Amino acid sequence: MLTTDFFTPVVDDPFDWGRIAAANALSDVWAMGGEPLVAVNLLSWPRDRIPFELAAEVLRGGAEVCAAAGCHLAGGHSVDDPEPKYGLAVTGLADPARLLRNDAGVAGAPLTLTKPLGLGILNNRHKTTGEVFPDAIDTMTSLNGDASRAALALGLGCATDVTGFGLLGHLHKLCRASRVTALLDAAAVPYLAEARPSLLAGFVPGGSRRNLDWVRPHVEAHVDDEELLLLADAQTSGGLLVVGELPGHPVIGELVAEVPGTTVIVR
Numbered sequence: 001m002l003t004t005d006f007f008t009p010v011v012d013d014p015f016d017w018g019r020i021a022a023a024n025a026l027s028d029v030w031a032m033g034g035e036p037l038v039a040v041n042l043l044s045w046p047r048d049r050i051p052f053e054l055a056a057e058v059l060r061g062g063a064e065v066c067a068a069a070g071c072h073l074a075g076g077h078s079v080d081d082p083e084p085k086y087g088l089a090v091t092g093l094a095d096p097a098r099l100l101r102n103d104a105g106v107a108g109a110p111l112t113l114t115k116p117l118g119l120g121i122l123n124n125r126h127k128t129t130g131e132v133f134p135d136a137i138d139t140m141t142s143l144n145g146d147a148s149r150a151a152l153a154l155g156l157g158c159a160t161d162v163t164g165f166g167l168l169g170h171l172h173k174l175c176r177a178s179r180v181t182a183l184l185d186a187a188a189v190p191y192l193a194e195a196r197p198s199l200l201a202g203f204v205p206g207g208s209r210r211n212l213d214w215v216r217p218h219v220e221a222h223v224d225d226e227e228l229l230l231l232a233d234a235q236t237s238g239g240l241l242v243v244g245e246l247p248g249h250p251v252i253g254e255l256v257a258e259v260p261g262t263t264v265i266v267r
Contacts, residue, residue, distance in 0.1 A: 001029060001032060001034050001091070001092045001093070001094055002089070002090070002091055002092075003025065003028035003029060003089070003090050003092070004025070004042070004087070004088070004089040004090070005021075005024055005025040005028060005087045005088065005090075006021060006025070006042045006044075006085050006086055006087020006088070007021060007024075007085060007086075007087060007236070008083055008084060008085055009084060010123045010126075010127075010140075010236050011123070011126060011132075011137065012126070012130070012132075013132075014054045014055075014057035014058045014061070015057045015058070015060060015061040016061060016137050016141070017058055017061065017086065018057065018058035018059060018060060018061025018062040018063075018064075018065075018086060019061040019062070019064060019065045019140075019141045020061075020137070020140040020141055020236060020237050021058075021061075021062065021086045021087045021088070021237075022039075022061065022062035022063075022065035022066055022087075022088055023065050023140065023141050023142070023143055023144075023237045024087070024140070024163070024236060024237035025039070025087050025088035025089075025090050026039070026065070026066070026069050026071060026088070026090055026143065026144075026145075027143075027144045027161050027163075027237060027240075028090065028161065029090055029092035029094075030143075030144040030145050030147070030148035030161075030240070031100060031144065031148070031159060031160055031161035031240060032092075032094060032099055032100050032101070032159075033094050033095075033098060033099045033100035033148060033151070033152050033159070034092035034093055034094030034099075034148075035070075035092055035093055035094070035145075036066075036069055036070075036071040036090050036091070036092045037071060037072065037091055037092055037093055038071065038072045038073075038074050038090075038091050039066055039071050039072070039073050039074070039088040039089065039090045039091070040073070040074055040075055040076040040077065040088065040089050041059060041062060041073070041075065041076025041077070041078075041086070041088060042076060042077060042085070042086065042087050042088060042089060043055065043058070043059065043076065043077070043078040043079075043085070043086050044078070044079050044080075044081030044083065044084060044085040044086070045078060045079075045080065045081060045084055046080070046081060046082050046083065046084060047080050050084060055078075055084075058084075058086050059086075062086065062088065065141065065143070066088075068143065069143055069145060071090070076088075076089075098152055098157075099157065100148065100151060100152070100156070100157060100158065100159040100242075101157060101158055101159075102158065102159070102160040102173060102174045102177055102178075103158075103174075103177035103178050104157045104158035104178060104243070105158045105174055105175065105177075105178035105180050105243045105255050106158075106178070106180065106243070106255065107180050107255050107256050107257045107258075108254070108255065108256070109158075109243045109244055109254065109255050110243075110244065110245050110251045110253070110254050111171075111182060111184070111241065111242070111243060111251065111252050111253040111254060111255065112241070112242045112243075112244065112245055112246045112249045112250065112251055112252070113162070113167070113189065113190065113239055113240075113241055113242075113249065113250060113252050114144065114147040114239035114240045114241075114242065114246065114249045115139055115142065115144075115162070115190075115238055115239025115240075116139060116190040116191050116192050116195075116239075117162075117166075117167060117189060117190070117191050117192070117195065117230060117231070117233055117235065117238070118136070118191045118192035118194070118195025118196075118198070118230065118233060119136055119139060119140060119192070119233070119235045119236050119237070119238060120166070120205045120207065120208050120233040120234040120235055120236065121195050121198045121199050121203050121204060121205065121208070121230075121233055122136040122192060122194060122195060122198055122203075123136065123205070123236060124198075124203045124204065124205040125194075125198045125201075125203035128203060133192070133194060135192055135193060136192055139192065139237075139239075140236055140237040141237070144161065144239065144240050147239070147240045147242070147246060147249070148240065150246055150247075151240070151242050151244065151246060154244060154245075154246070156242060156243065156244035156246075157243075158174070158178065158242070158243035158244070159240050159241060159242045159243065160173070160174050160240070160241050161238060161239070161240055161241070162235050162238035162239055162240070162241050163234075163235050163236065163237070163238050164207065164211075164234050164235070164236075165211055165214075165215075165234070166208060166211040166212075166215075166231065166232040166233050166234050166235060167189070167231050167232070167233075167235075167241065168211065168212070168215045168219060168228070168231045168232045168264060168266075169211045169214065169215050169232065170241060171184065171241060171263070171264055172215045172218050172219070172263045172264055174241070174243075175255070175258075175263035175264060176218075176263050178255070179258050180255045180256065180257065180258050181255070181256050181257065181258050181259040181262055181263055181264070181265060182253055182254070182255055182256070182263065182264045182265065183253050183254050183255075183256055183265050183267065184231070184252060184253040184264055184265065184266045184267070185252055185253050185267060186223050186227050186231065186266055186267065188250055188251065188252045188253070189230075189231065189250075189252050190250055191230065195230065195233075196230065199226060199229060199230060200226070204229055204233075205233075205234055207234035208229055208232050208233045208234045209229070209232075211232040211233075211234055212225075212228055212229055212232040215232060215264070216228075218261070218262060218263045218264065219262070219263070219264045219265075219266060220259075220262050220264070220265045220266070221266045222265075222266060222267045223266050223267070227266070228266065231266065243255060
């Protein structure tokens with residue numbers, strides 16, 4: 001399997017940005033039940049405005065995460081660009097008979113989420129105020145490899161990672177592809193400590209609002225819009241949403257038989 005992912009800085013610290021971008025790119029492989037084998041750096045850098053010493057820190061962060069993942073980092077490519085961007089192109093290996101697919105959900109199965117939500121809101125607050133949230137950085141740099149391998153070891157076959165479309169968006173796509181509906185228990189969904197206060201203070205990124213606008217026609221909601229915005233928050237290097245129960249991670253709902261026109265029911 002092959003995947004590519006890169007983005008502009010989500011935090012001010014270049015080393016942390018490198019770690020977050022690398023973890024996010026590698027997650028695409030784990031989300032399908034594969035193991036990353038080799039990656040190459042993708043770097044865009046405004047050479048006339050930002051010192052190359054900071055680019056070196058970004059690359060150092062990416063290299064550290066690849067080493068922790070057991071993925072060989074084989075060089076890469078850089079271009080002069082007005083806006084800095086960094087990520088990886090990753091090649092991974094998976095057993096075709098033991099994949100994690102997003103179209104294999106079945107009614108009656110529980111839903112497990114492996115990382116708390118709120119990363120988009122906290123990243124937006126960080127960009128606006130300069131405040132640093134160590135728990136958000138720890139979450140974004142935590143690797144999804146262990147969760148992926150645990151799911152495969154339990155014989156599970158359906159999962160997706162929770163990234164830019166938010167939990168509601170990725171769950172909607174999983175349910176649509178699997179022809180099922182999800183019953184989501186909003187009270188069971190974990191959040192980073194400052195996520196809800198930051199939402200109430202107005203630090204909601206535009207991407208999260210667009211996520212909710214996009215998925216709303218397919219959601220039957222029994223909670224208010226603030227709760228829905230948290231559930232639709234655009235994540236960076238988020239966790240895995242697994243169809244099945246993974247010990248040590250919260251169950252946040254279940255899949256049921258398809259309800260025409262509705263893919264997610266939030267209670």
